[in-house]
């Protein structure tokens with residue numbers, strides 16, 4: 001299918017994006033990598049009158065360490081983060097998660113902010129942002145505001161972004177010394193969206209577990225370090241709270257079973273990665 005006709009603007013900077021979003025409102029859509037949006041347009045699920053192309057906006061094409069965060073601008077591709085030489089030391093969870101995101105052709109065009117904006121509950125980058133307690137920076141003519149990931153993701157493909165706001169950047173907290181990280185996922189074929197995905201961060205005292213692909217948004221829980229039988233019970237109880245549904249890909253019971261297995265594996269791997277880490 002072909003999209004309905006639209007105007008096209010190649011954005012120069014954040015201020016221009018904010019002006020045009022203020023002028024056109026919900027009639028405008030940001031075009032980033034186009035890896036999700038073009039399908040939506042082709043199927044005419046959305047018919048914006050103007051596309052604002054952020055992908056060649058040099059001012060927003062950056063990845064940098066800012067304080068205790070890795071900040072990723074709106075035009076930065078997933079590949080430009082994935083191939084950072086120090087990514088495994090900076091944000092080890094992202095280094096673990098990137099190989100699960102589709103194939104390199106998609107990551108070469110797709111942006112990190114676009115994936116966060118799209119808010120697919122099976123997507124890896126929103127799950128990592130939620131697990132790590134990251135931030136989304138939204139920009140409009142009214143100014144900038146920063147939302148915690150837990151407040152940003154509101155449901156299936158639904159976020160707290162207002163129609164006139166650009167996601168200017170997202171911020172992933174850097175690795176915390178003494179914490180181990182791991183990511184586990186099951187999909188039908190390599191590169192497919194997750195049937196279920198689990199991200200874990202384990203320190204000496206705390207276990208954080210995030211699950212994607214089951215609830216309508218990435219869902220995070222935190223426990224103290226528990227002995228194995230209690231941890232298994234806690235994971236099982238958590239799996240039941242996610243409201244898994246039967247669909248064409250898997251039954252609810254199968255998804256809960258995946259969560260139990262992937263979570264246990266991710267937590268064990270993350271815990272093993274804290275050993276010998278005295279920084």
Ligand SMILES: Cc1cc2nc3c(=O)[nH]c(=O)nc-3n(C[C@H](O)[C@H](O)[C@H](O)COP(=O)(O)OP(=O)(O)OC[C@H]3O[C@@H](n4cnc5c(N)ncnc54)[C@H](O)[C@@H]3O)c2cc1C
Nearest residue numbers: 030032033034035036037102110111114115117123124167
């Ligand atoms: C074959 C295929 C397989 C895929 N498999 C996976 C997978 O396994 N895991 C996964 O996570 N993803 C997967 N994806 C999706 C991919 O990661 C996309 O790149 C991502 O979801 C969207 O990023 P994008 O930059 O392409 O955004 P676009 O498609 O350009 O935009 C997506 C949406 O976000 C909005 N948007 C984009 N940027 C901004 C911004 N800065 N501010 C406000 N709104 C914005 C757009 O208006 C649009 O509504 C797959 C895609 C394809 C084509």
